[in-house]
Amino acid sequence: MATQVTEETVVKKSPLQEIVQPFIDLAHAPRALWGINLAYVLEGMVYFGVLSYLAKHFSDFIFAGMAHADVHSHNMVMVLTAGITISMFFLGFVADKWGVRRALIAALSLMLVGRALISAAPTVLNLQPSGLWSQLHLVTMGGILLVVIGYGMYQPAAYAGVRQITTPKTAGMAFAMLYALMNLGGWLPTFAFLLRDDDYLGMGIPGVYWVYTGFTLIALLSTVLILSARTFKQAREAALAETAALNAAEQKASAAAGETKAQPGVTPEELVVDARIPWHMWLVLLGILVAIYFRAPEAWRYQIMAVVFVAAIAAAIIPKVRSAVAQHPLANSKFFFFIFALTPVQTLFTYNWLILPQYISRAYEGWIGRYFEIASNANPILIFILVPIIAAATQKAKVYNMMVIGTLIMAAPAFLLAIGPYPLTLAGYILIMTIGEAMWQPRFLQYAAEIAPEGRTGQYMGVAQLPWFLTKMLVPLLYSGIMLEKFCPADGVRDTRTMWLIFACIACTTPVLLLLAKGWVGRDFKTKAA
CATH class of the missing domain: 1.20.1250.20 (MFS general substrate transporter like domains)
Structure with missing residues (x-):
């Protein structure tokens, strides 16, 4: 997260202060921020905890004994990690459309059901490992897809929530707090061996997954109970009022000093847009086609390549699409x-x-x-x-x-x-x-x-x-x-x-x-x- 600051607003802190400050801020955070932050640290722990075991869970258990178990297991991890990134791209709007609180509750509910499915597949449902596309594999993958959808809604909603209930003065602290809590949550699975290993509780990976499912339920309940609709509304109104007061004070100070704010504009040079798709974008297309040729299933290889190629040619021919591609940051x-x-x-x-x-x-x-x-x-x-x-x-x-x-x-x-x-x-x-x-x-x-x-x-x-x-x-x-x-x-x-x-x-x-x-x-x- 890039933050723009002026020299006058920079307060230099020691490294120790930088480490400790998020926890001091957390202790004094308003209830609405607690409603987001508590679930966020729990979700960080659960996400990274499940992720760190996932490849091992597939290769050593679900795909045990089959050829290329490690390859297939890593593809399943890709479904989760890359899937979440794609999901955030398409579902980031949910918090804006439904509201932050409803989006967080819906997201955590989906992740709860998904993780319960992953945990229940080899335990409650007693599904046995029998290779690729077995019932155990399909149910586990179904749980992963629910987590993908839920997380795609969750993280954008959490950041949107923090932004809505903070002011320009407090936003930096709030986002720094999220960063600190994410890393703290990611470290907590260090101690999961106490649950997994036979020398301790001996629950195995499926048992640990049930514990993480329980923590997902706690995160959901904490969001429902702490981040009530009334609490969020009051925090939002207070943030808007304080932001308006800060803006008014800034404008008054600028007027007194005889300053005027420069308005963003577009120079004549920026209006001239080269509508040609640059050569390096075609190089990307070539790389995609090569990757499809070597990694796509043989039965669908050429069909997929044809669809991608036709879409690229269409983008080059249609003026509006070509202009949009030519103005894209990657151009x-x-x-x-x-x-x-x-x-x-x-x-x-x-x-x-x-x-x-x-x-x-x-x-x-x-x-x-x-x-x-x-x-x-x-x-x-x-x-x-x-x-x-x-x-x-x-x-x-x-x-x-x-x-x-x-x-x-x-x-x-x-x-x-x-x-x-x-x-x-x-x-x-x-x-x-x-x-x-x-x-x-x-x-x-x-x-x-x-x-x-x-x-x-x-x-x-x-x-x-x-x-x-x-x-x-x-x-x-x-x-x-x-x-x-x-x-x-x-x-x-x-x-x-x-x-x-x-x-x-x-x-x-x-x-x-x-x-x-x-x-x-x-x-x-x-x-x-x-």
Whole structure:
């Protein structure tokens, strides 16, 4: 989230204050914010908890004994992660149409039913694993699809709710609180081994899923009871009144100082739009067709390619569609390059749930492998601690330099795991990778805001989520399951060094591309890190 501030409004805090402040703010938050925040931290815990087990649940149980179990299991994870991104794109309007409270309740209700189905399939329904498209697989996938729809409504509604009940003065605090709670929730599944492992409660993954379903019910009830319609209405009215008072005071102060606000306008140069679809957009089309050819089912391969190709030609012929494509943010060649250059290093994010849980449980002996949740869930709490510290230490650094150095530091430690599956290399990878992430990730949306033409910042920032979506979809679709099956199978000879060497080379593509393009893309970085 990029926040615009002036020098007069910046109050510099120590890193410790940055870490502690969200919890101080949480303690003093109004009831309406509590109604959103409590459910949000519970939902963060449940989402990441379910996600961290999902590939293992499919490969070791639902698809147990069948060929290419790891490949199929990673495709099911893709249905959840990429599906949620697509769902948010189409269902973000629900909070505006239904209202925030109704959207949150509907979303949590759908996720409750979906998670209950996932949990009940092997337990209450007693469905047995019998491979792809079995009853167990279909019921579990049905539950996942309900979660996809629910989460697609939930996160936009939560952010819309916070925005509606805060003022320009308090919004920064409220969104920082959401960020802190998301990372805290993502770390809590670290302790799920106490429920899963036979040395403790021995509930297994289906049993843990029932616990997460129970927490979803708690999140739903807390939203219904704490975020009542009356509470939200009062908070909304208070925020509107305070915002109006702040705006009036600002206008009065500006008038007294003889200042006038510049009105956004369009320069004559911006009115001239090249209606041609740029060459790099056709390159994307070629990449899509190649991916379909190699990965689509053989029976439908050419039909799907034909539909995509005809749609692209139609877009090039129809004037209004062609103009819209030509004005799209990705038509900006620098923005296009930057977005796709970041995709390789973003693959490391997806490994946190696609690779690490199974890799750690299979390749490491002793407590590290047995209680794999501890290492695989360390990233969120480290991000929570490191982001304010690194932000304070790099305030004067240039944004583009931070992007190059940060992505390099994030990608390089993957080479540590190429040395072998040792405790020190695993710890070094997680810690150094997270430091790199904390260096560049907060700067990412800042660039999207800087390069955007006047009046199109929101559109550019929305498209800036594309690398995240691409990695969630392409990594499991193209190679993660295949790599795990080949180099780190559940049974048989393992060669995890080669697997991580390949992963490291993929991730390092990003800093190399950014460094090579610094003289071209870097010229648009007008500001320093905030």
